[in-house]
Amino acid sequence: MKGSIVALTCLLFVAVAVGLLVGPxxxxxxxxxxxxxxxxxxxxxxxxxxRLPRVVAGVLTGGMLAVSxxxxxxxxxxxxxxxxxxxxxxxxxxxxxxxxxxxxxxSAYFALPVAALAGAxxxxxxxxxxxxxxxxxxxxxxxxAGVVVSAFLSACVMLxxxxxxxxxxxxxxxWTLGSLSGASWAMIASMAAYATPAVVVLFGLxxxxxxxxxxxxxxxxxxxDTEHVKWLAYALASLLAAAAVxxxxxxxxxxxxxxxxxxxxxVRDHRALIPLSFLVxxxxxxxxxxxxxxxxxxxxxxxxxxxxxxxxxLFLLLLRRSVRT
Amino acid sequence: MICRLDAVxxxxxxxxxxxxxxxxxxxxxxxxxxxxxxxxxxxxxLLRLVTGVLAPRAGLVEVLGRRAGDWKRRDLARQxxxxxxxxxxxTGLSVREIVSxxxxxxVRPWSALGRNDRRVVDSCLDAVDLGDLSERDAGELxxxxxxxxxxxxxxxxxxxxxxxxxxxxxxDMGHEMRFLELVAEHTKEQSLTVIAVTHHLNTAxxxxxxxxxxxxxxxxxxGPARDVLTPRRLESAFGWPVEIRDLGSLGRHAIPKRRxxxxxxx
Numbered sequence: 350m351k352g353s354i355v356a357l358t359c360l361l362f363v364a365v366a367v368g369l370l371v372g373p374x375x376x377x378x379x380x381x382x383x384x385x386x387x388x389x390x391x392x393x394x395x396x397x398x399x400r401l402p403r404v405v406a407g408v409l410t411g412g413m414l415a416v417s418x419x420x421x422x423x424x425x426x427x428x429x430x431x432x433x434x435x436x437x438x439x440x441x442x443x444x445x446x447x448x449x450x451x452x453x454x455x456s457a458y459f460a461l462p463v464a465a466l467a468g469a470x471x472x473x474x475x476x477x478x479x480x481x482x483x484x485x486x487x488x489x490x491x492x493x494a495g496v497v498v499s500a501f502l503s504a505c506v507m508l509x510x511x512x513x514x515x516x517x518x519x520x521x522x523x524w525t526l527g528s529l530s531g532a533s534w535a536m537i538a539s540m541a542a543y544a545t546p547a548v549v550v551l552f553g554l555x556x557x558x559x560x561x562x563x564x565x566x567x568x569x570x571x572x573x574d575t576e577h578v579k580w581l582a583y584a585l586a587s588l589l590a591a592a593a594v595x596x597x598x599x600x601x602x603x604x605x606x607x608x609x610x611x612x613x614x615x616v617r618d619h620r621a622l623i624p625l626s627f628l629v630x631x632x633x634x635x636x637x638x639x640x641x642x643x644x645x646x647x648x649x650x651x652x653x654x655x656x657x658x659x660x661x662x663l664f665l666l667l668l669r670r671s672v673r674t
Numbered sequence: 675m676i677c678r679l680d681a682v683x684x685x686x687x688x689x690x691x692x693x694x695x696x697x698x699x700x701x702x703x704x705x706x707x708x709x710x711x712x713x714x715x716x717x718x719x720l721l722r723l724v725t726g727v728l729a730p731r732a733g734l735v736e737v738l739g740r741r742a743g744d745w746k747r748r749d750l751a752r753q754x755x756x757x758x759x760x761x762x763x764x765t766g767l768s769v770r771e772i773v774s775x776x777x778x779x780x781v782r783p784w785s786a787l788g789r790n791d792r793r794v795v796d797s798c799l800d801a802v803d804l805g806d807l808s809e810r811d812a813g814e815l816x817x818x819x820x821x822x823x824x825x826x827x828x829x830x831x832x833x834x835x836x837x838x839x840x841x842x843x844x845x846d847m848g849h850e851m852r853f854l855e856l857v858a859e860h861t862k863e864q865s866l867t868v869i870a871v872t873h874h875l876n877t878a879x880x881x882x883x884x885x886x887x888x889x890x891x892x893x894x895x896x897g898p899a900r901d902v903l904t905p906r907r908l909e910s911a912f913g914w915p916v917e918i919r920d921l922g923s924l925g926r927h928a929i930p931k932r933r934x935x936x937x938x939x940x
Contacts, residue, residue: 553783560778563762566727571831572751572779617766 353621357628361408364632368404368639369396373646406532406540407638408631410597411607413544413589415630418604419611419622420551420586423558424579425488432590432604435495435583436472439502441594444468446506446521450513461524462536462595469591472498477583486579527600527653529638536596543592547585548627554582555619562617600653602660603630606667613667675739676835676867677701677724682733684719693719695891696733703834704865706858708872708882708899712912715888717871721839724869725756737835751779755828757821758839769815770808772823773799776830798826802856818849825853829860836861838870850874854881875928879903887911903928 372395376384380392387393417432424430433439447453448464476498480491510518557578560568565575590604607630608622616622637655644650677700684694694716701707709717722728723735726742735742738753745753755776776798777791787795799805802822807815812823821841828836838857842850858881861868872878878885879899887895887902889911895902903926908916915931 556778556781556783559767560775563775566722567756567758567762569727569747570725570751570754570756571775571827572748574747612766615766618771 353616353625354628357625357632361628361632361635364635364639365404365408368407368635369400371639371643372400373642402534402537403529403532403638404635405537406529406596407635409537409540409544410529410593410600411603411634412627412631413540413548413593414600414604414634415607415626416548416551416623417586417589417593419608419619419626420558420582421604422608422612423562423619424582424586425492426562426564427492428609429605432586432593433499433599433601434492435476435587436498436502437469437587437590438594438599439499439506440472441465441469441591442506442521442525442599443502443509444471444595445524445598446509446513449517449520449524450509466591466595468502469587469594472502473584473587473591484576484580486576486583488579491583523651524598525653526651527598527656528641528649528651529597529634530649531596540592540596543588547589548623551582551585552620552623554578555623558582558619562619598651598653600634600656602656602664603634606660606664607633609664610667613671675700676703676705676737677869678734678736679720679723680734680736682720682723682730682735684716684723684728684730686719692731692891694723694730697888697891697893698733699886699893699896701835701867701869703867704861705884706861706868706870706882708870708878708885709888710872710875710878710885710902711888711894714890715911716891717888718839719891720888721756721837721869721871724837725754726750748779751831751833753833754835754837755831755833756837756839757824757828757841759841759843762824767812768808769804769810769812769823770795770799772812773804773808773826773830776827779831794830794832798830801829801860802826816849818845818852821845821849821853822856825856833866835867835869838868838872840871840873843873850877857881875903875908876925879925879927900926 374395376392376395380390381396383390384392384396414432418430421430421432421434422428442465444464444467445461447468448460453460453464476491476494479494479498480487510521513521557568557573560571560573561575561578569575593600608626611622611625611629616625634652634656637659638652641650641652641655679697679699682694682697683692685692697720709720711717719728723730724737724742726737726745729743737745737750774787774791774795777787777795780791781787796805799808802825804819804823804826807819812820815823824841836857842853845853854877857868860866870878870882882899884897885895885899885902886893887907894911895907903918905916905918908928915933917929917931919927919929921927
């Protein structure tokens with residue numbers, strides 16, 4: 350496990366380097382050195398204000414989505430589980446669309462992420478309320494409630510979109526496809542404030558997640574307080590997804606494909622699966638974003654499109670391989 | 675007293691009849707108790723009441739002097755371990771990893787197994803003769819080996835009470851005997867208390883000190899196997915004629931009879 354952590358940390362550094370080096374503006378080596386030394390200039394601005402925040406936001410967002418997906422897959426013992434399962438993405442979309450339609454996001458730059466986060470949290474709370482009986486959480490009901498609440502919120506989004514102007518429609522369209530173009534250091538700081546404690550606590554739960562993968566009753570016999578662990582893990586995994594969505598929009602497939610890929614590579618123990626998913630998710634999203642910025646430069650493709658276009662064939666390949674063995 | 679049930683009743687939600695009706699019994703340290711009875715008699719339900727997974731709708735279930743539902747799962751898992759017939763999903767874990775999960779209630783979050791934990795895991799692997807297969811993927815084990823791994827996992831919890839819920843239901847005769855002899859050997863050594871649910875009356879009679887017969891949720895007999903296994907009791911509980919034969923050193927055996935054609939037609 351130590352070996353794979355080292356290898357994947359290296360992969361993450363390579364991805365970060367690629368993310369910093371590529372972009373629509375070519376920077377000569379001399380200017381790079383000046384920028385790294387802190388000398389003001391166009392290269393300095395591009396490196397420190399544009400590319401680095403974007404790369405760091407990519408690492409955090411990709412890592413958070415992948416960890417969230419890994420936890421959902423463990424809790425639901427369902428390979429289709431992904432971070433947006435509890436209505437996080439459609440709740441965030443409703444929040445974002447509302448703030449765009451009301452023109453709030455034009456007046457304050459933070460209005461959209463805050464509204465998206467609020468929407469996601471409302472969706473999570475509604476789904477939890479439906480699925481709980483006293484303090485017990487029925488996983489099957491949770492899954493169904495998530496799907497249905499998502500459908501309802503998506504319908505609300507569509508309803509609002511019917512009445513908005515064409516340019517708002519375009520912003521909503523790009524937001525739902527996901528993008529890291531709005532990355533700023535302030536945003537990264539608030540995201541890291543969510544992500545760090547959530548990932549650390551989920552890592553602390555990994556032994557319980559291993560036990561839960563054997564079934565709830567067996568986990569209870571092995572000393573896991575199953576209801577407590579389920580609540581905490583669902584809530585934290587959903588929070589991670591909500592924080593990621595509020596900043597970067599709905600980036601699909603990272604949360605589904607990355608933990609699966611790590612699992613299919615033979616990692617089953619969540620004490621390894623969670624940190625490795627974070628590393629791979631971060632690296633994958635940074636590389637996808639680098640591709641999104643360069644493939645059609647100076648146009649930018651939404652990064653959600655890249656993750657889907659690259660993620661789906663990869664996922665099908667992994668799926669084929671696992672079916673055959 | 676390791677475990678005590680006082681006038682315990684339980685009903686599953688949505689059912690109109692109690693699955694367990696007014697059962698009172700006590701199990702003392704070091705006893706090996708077999709719970710027998712027909713399908714749906716409430717044997718597994720009774721066991722799940724003892725584990726605290728189910729809560730009684732009336733009466734009291736106590737484990738080591740504390741209500742089963744009041745235990746913290748982590749503390750209870752250090753006193754009580756369960757091996758069931760339920761097949762767990764193929765997790766892709768190695769045999770050693772499966773057995774290591776028995777140390778789960780002793781390890782703090784964010785920390786790894788300590789030296790003592792690893793020592794316990796090794797000795798439990800050896801105890802069930804899986805030392806050589808410890809690095810093997812658990813998915814490659816045979817049914818008998820897998821149940822032995824799960825016994826090792828339960829023993830690694832270092833419990834005082836071991837609950838067995840038909841762990842040998844899917845095993846052939848040889849593997850069943852091997853499993854039960856391992857249980858007997860380790861329970862004697864560590865004066866471990868065992869409550870085992872089983873359908874195999876004759877093997878139960880040979881391994882248990884005491885037999886409890888349940889029928890339709892009620893306790894109908896409780897005592898040494900020779901007293902519980904009577905033709906009349908078994909026929910009334912199982913709805914089938916039974917003959918009891920004394921096979922000398924093999925003990926008393928219950929043998930189901932073939933009914934005469936006119937009897938079967940009734």
